[in-house]
Each structure stands twice: as C-alpha cells, then as structure tokens.
Amino acid sequence: xxxxxxTAVLHDKPLAVTLGILRDLGLKGAEINSGGFLPAPHxxxxxxxxxxxxxxxxxxxxxxAGITLTALNCNGNPLHPDLEVREKHGQDVRDAxxxxxxxxxxxxxxxxxxxxxxxxARLPSWTVLPWDSAYLDARDYQWNEVALPYWxxxxxxxxxxxxxxxxxxxxHNIVYNPATLLRLVxxxxxxxxxxxxxxxxxxxxxxxxxxxxxxxxxxxxxxxAKDTRINAAASVNGVLDDRHTRVRPDEPGAxxxxxxxxLSRWPQNSSWDFVAVGRGHxxxxxxxxxxxxxxxxxxxxxxxxxxxxxxxxxxxxRFAARTLLAAARGI
Numbered sequence: 001x002x003x004x005x006x007t008a009v010l011h012d013k014p015l016a017v018t019l020g021i022l023r024d025l026g027l028k029g030a031e032i033n034s035g036g037f038l039p040a041p042h043x044x045x046x047x048x049x050x051x052x053x054x055x056x057x058x059x060x061x062x063x064x065a066g067i068t069l070t071a072l073n074c075n076g077n078p079l080h081p082d083l084e085v086r087e088k089h090g091q092d093v094r095d096a097x098x099x100x101x102x103x104x105x106x107x108x109x110x111x112x113x114x115x116x117x118x119x120x121a122r123l124p125s126w127t128v129l130p131w132d133s134a135y136l137d138a139r140d141y142q143w144n145e146v147a148l149p150y151w152x153x154x155x156x157x158x159x160x161x162x163x164x165x166x167x168x169x170x171x172h173n174i175v176y177n178p179a180t181l182l183r184l185v186x187x188x189x190x191x192x193x194x195x196x197x198x199x200x201x202x203x204x205x206x207x208x209x210x211x212x213x214x215x216x217x218x219x220x221x222x223x224x225a226k227d228t229r230i231n232a233a234a235s236v237n238g239v240l241d242d243r244h245t246r247v248r249p250d251e252p253g254a255x256x257x258x259x260x261x262x263l264s265r266w267p268q269n270s271s272w273d274f275v276a277v278g279r280g281h282x283x284x285x286x287x288x289x290x291x292x293x294x295x296x297x298x299x300x301x302x303x304x305x306x307x308x309x310x311x312x313x314x315x316x317x318r319f320a321a322r323t324l325l326a327a328a329r330g331i
Contacts, residue, residue: 001299088258093154143183155193169195
C-alpha cells in the first residue's frame with residue numbers, strides 16, 4: 001500500500017519542504033489539492049498545462065523526495081445552486097481530470113455536490129430521511145435534473161482520460177453513504193467513478209468503514225486516513241449537532257468555501273470532533289481497515305488528512321503517521 005498524506009494542511013510551505021516532511025515521517029505518497037474549496041499552492045496548474053518539460057520537472061520533485069503523487073483533490077460543491085460556486089467547483093473537477101491525465105496520475109478525489117431543493121432554490125438543501133413525500137420531490141429534482149447530467153459528463157471525461165474519480169461519501173452531499181454511492185454509480189453506468197474511502201464521516205453516521213470496504217469492493221479506488229472521536233455530548237444532542245456559528249468573511253482566520261460562504265465555527269462541547277488517526281480509534285481498528293483495503297487493491301493509496309484542531313500541523317501529522325505505520329505492520 002502507498003501510505004501518504006493530503007498536503008492541504010501544509011499549504012503554507014513550499015512543495016519541496018512539504019515532501020521532505022512527508023518523507024521524514026516515513027510516508028511514501030502525497031495527495032495534492034487542485035481546486036474546489038481550497039486553493040492549489042502545491043500545483044503549478046499553468047506550468048503543467050504549458051509543457052511536458054514543466055510536467056517532468058514537477059514530477060521530478062516528487063521523485064527526488066522518494067514520494068509518489070497519488071491523487072489530485074478538488075473537494076467542493078459542483079452542484080451548488082449559487083452559480084458563482086457551481087461554475088468554479090464544477091470546472092475544477094473537469095480540470096482535475098485533465099491535469100491528472102497530463103501528469104500520469106490515475107486518481108482525482110472530489111465530492112458529489114449538493115443542489116438546491118428545486119429549480120428556484122438559492123441555497124443547497126440536504127434531503128435525507130424522506131418520510132414526507134415533499135422530500136422525495138426534492139430528492140428527485142436534485143438527482144434527475146442536476147446531479148445525474150453533471151455526473152454522466154464527468155464519467156465520460158474520466159473514461160476518455162482513463163482517470164478514476166473518487167467520491168468522498170460526505171454528508172451535505174447527494175452521496176454520503178454506500179447506498180447513495182451505489183445509486184450514482186448504477187444510474188450513470190459508471191466505469192471510472194467510485195469511492196474515496198474516508199472513515200471520518202462514516203464514523204459519526206454510525207457506519208463501520210471496514211464493512212463498507214467489504215460491501216463496495218472494487219468500487220473503492222482511493223482512501224483517506226482521518227479519525228473521528230465521538231464525545232460525551234453525543235449522548236445528549238446526538239450526532240446531528242447543529243450548534244455551529246457564523247464566521248464573517250472579514251474575520252481573521254476565516255476560511256472561504258467559495259463565493260460569499262465561509263467555514264462555520266465548530267461548537268464548543270461538540271458531539272464529535274475530527275481527530276488525528278489513533279485519537280478516535282485504536283491501532284487495531286486501523287489495521288483492520290488497511291487489511292480490508294489491501295484485499296481490494298494491494299497498491300491502494302491511503303492519505304492522512306489532518307483536521308485535528310487540538311494538534312498543530314506537524315504534531316498531528318506525526319501522530320497520525322505513527323499510528324498508520326504501526327497499523328500497517330499489524331496487517
């Protein structure tokens with residue numbers, strides 16, 4: 001397996017420094033951001049498009065560090081009802097397929113996206129548990145009128161480029177669990193659209209990631225290593241904890257998510273938190289997870305995604321790498 005890291009957490013460091021950090025942690029792979037919610041500081045897009053020499057020089061930086069470029073990541077909302085966000089994020093996925101093909105990279109990681117509830121909607125609407133037929137009406141519109149046309153086009157582009165598009169099953173998207181992933185794959189007759197296995201969003205939904213790998217099998221194309229800790233507050237508020245608060249775009253540290261939208265402030269005493277690999281689930285779990293992935297693809301890339309707010313950049317990566325490497329030895 002190719003154990004590595006998603007480099008967005010090291011966005012403030014040059015590529016050569018970033019790759020050196022991964023190498024020193026004992027990692028062998030890197031997943032690089034190419035657009036979507038986040039900028040692309042480690043990917044010189046114009047240069048890559050400009051010439052083969054520039055592409056060779058770029059890949060040479062990875063070779064020199066002993067690191068493999070395993071995937072491009074452009075997580076965003078390509079189905080957003082706000083045209084400003086939808087056009088950029090939708091094009092970023094198309095561009096990522098093109099760039100991956102130019103670089104000889106076989107994987108693009110993204111999200112499925114989330115439309116509004118109806119043609120006149122201005123904001124995304126997550127339609128789950130449709131016990132009222134109104135929610136089925138919204139779901140039908142979101143899938144049939146918005147999602148399927150977009151994803152049929154992405155499937156065609158990915159097949160032409162022979163690049164696998166790996167969808168993170170992420171709440172507040174039309175694809176957020178195995179059932180919705182399979183629905184998309186079946187309805188677009190996918191050959192090059194499958195799953196990016198990120199356990200963190202499955203944990204808080206009460207889903208067993210190992211069971212999901214076994215269920216999806218060869219539809220799992222890529223994997224993330226990110227952990228979730230379920231806190232005591234979940235026994236009171238459950239995992240659907242909506243106590244987030246607004247961060248204004250002009251506030252220090254505000255993170256733009258495209259257009260006028262920002263990353264919300266996480267609740268205090270939250271029901272759950274993203275934590276470094278090993279701080280939510282032990283080495284034994286991660287060994288079982290890696291073993292399940294290895295059965296699907298012995299060369300599977302697994303990238304640490306560090307979003308633990310209690311640990312800094314390097315500390316969090318080091319903790320996660322130590323856990324993941326120990327888990328790999330236990331397979």
